[in-house]
Amino acid sequence: MGDHSHGSPNTSGTVATAGQGDEEKFQNPGLPPHRPRLADTNPRAEKRAERQVALLFVISIIGTIVFFIGYFSIHLDDASIAELRLQNILLGLGTAFAMLGIGVGIVHWAKTLMPDHEITEERHEIRPEEDRVIAEKMVGDIIEETGIKRRPLIRNTLLGAMVLAPLPAIAVFRDLGPLPGDTLRHTMWKKGTRLVRDPSGTPIKASDVTLGSAFHVIPNGLNDLPEHKLEEKAKAVVLLMRLNPEDLNPSPGRENWAVDGIVAYSKICTHVGCPVALYEQQTHHLLCPCHQSTFDVTQECKVIFGPAGHPLPQLPIEVDSEGYLVAQSDFLEPVGPSYWERG
Incomplete structure (x- = not known):
């Protein structure tokens, strides 16, 4: 009937067996080439991005101020329906811009001004004292790479926005009820009150x-x-x-x-x-x-x-x-x- 040995799966090459057809090891392709951003090569673009980030932080500050204008300028006891609606609008928009300004500002800062080089780092043996020194250096490098030390406009507007942004939440939580103490022990009820x-x-x-x-x-x-x-x-x-x-x-x-x-x-x-x-x-x-x-x-x-x-x-x-x-x-x-x- 003829020799079919060359057509068997083990000899035809359709199935790989141990030791058969050693392939080259997979080569690490490495990191893709770094593509510089416009702000990396153009000083004017860098300055423009810095102003944009600062503007977003200023918007956050303005949002907080709008919140407090609505919160303190309208009193619930004698407010009309129109005034209550205006207050709700001011509180909502103020809170939204306060949070949105900080969030978008930080994202824009990271995407346009912070270093974007990709790096790989090999794992190493854990040595507590050496790790502490390395961690301190890493924190220092991160602070340096953010550029916050040499960008006072961004630093100052960010600090202002971060200081003011939590205040609306504090005001809202404070308004939920009386502070701890004796305030809940006494009400208007007394002997003879109908x-x-x-x-x-x-x-x-x-x-x-x-x-x-x-x-x-x-x-x-x-x-x-x-x-x-x-x-x-x-x-x-x-x-x-x-x-x-x-x-x-x-x-x-x-x-x-x-x-x-x-x-x-x-x-x-x-x-x-x-x-x-x-x-x-x-x-x-x-x-x-x-x-x-x-x-x-x-x-x-x-x-x-x-x-x-x-x-x-x-x-x-x-x-x-x-x-x-x-x-x-x-x-x-x-x-x-x-x-x-x-x-």
């Missing part, structure tokens, strides 16, 4: 609160405050509910804090301060919509689900001579988040 509906300010009689009903309540006089109305409301707002007195389980000393099954609890969640606004009258549960913390009204608003760490503070109430619901005192514990004021 419970009134929010926002109308209408006083509430015990007979107005039917079984299963719930009212959003503020202290009488809050709407008449000339200033700091929102801050006081954030601390003093209350949820008023009526349950069957047999469903309540007051702890010793709290037996007279309710009126015929009518109880009042702080509306401010003890997790991060969101308003607890959902009342489920069948289960007598209060739900915070932010993180689903759930409080059981029958057990003095004990936390039964969610991240809240403490029950909602209870406001002791009673009825005055005219039949209106009034506070017996202020809350006997701090309201709101429990970050700093509860042991």
Whole structure:
């Protein structure tokens, strides 16, 4: 039939076998040739790029200033809808330009002015003291390569932008609530203060609160405050509910804090301060919509689900001579988040 040995896979050359057809080792092609940028060869282009970077940092500074103009020039207590819209625009644009100016400026600086040579470095044996010296030299080389020492325009505008840029965030976080201390221990509630509906300010009689009903309540006089109305409301707002007195389980000393099954609890969640606004009258549960913390009204608003760490503070109430619901005192514990004021 003939000799087919030359056509077999092992002899035809279609399959490589060990030791057969040793190929040349792969050659390292090396780094591609460096292509200088316009700013590397043209002093005018370099100067122009430097001014562009500085301009971007100045835009960041202007953005921060715009933020503070909107933040401090418009007061929420007496602002109109148009003024609030203007404030939102100023805050948004100011923050955007403050962050964008720094980010784009640094990227433009790196792409046009910082050295762009590609280098490779062999790994070496770790020697702590030698590595420390090498690291210090590397940091020094990086600072030198950025050119920040010999480019005062960029350096000064960058420092100005970086100093001002975090200030809007500080202002916004500061406005989230009162500072730590005793500020959350005291509210507008005091002995004899009537419970009134929010926002109308209408006083509430015990007979107005039917079984299963719930009212959003503020202290009488809050709407008449000339200033700091929102801050006081954030601390003093209350949820008023009526349950069957047999469903309540007051702890010793709290037996007279309710009126015929009518109880009042702080509306401010003890997790991060969101308003607890959902009342489920069948289960007598209060739900915070932010993180689903759930409080059981029958057990003095004990936390039964969610991240809240403490029950909602209870406001002791009673009825005055005219039949209106009034506070017996202020809350006997701090309201709101429990970050700093509860042991």
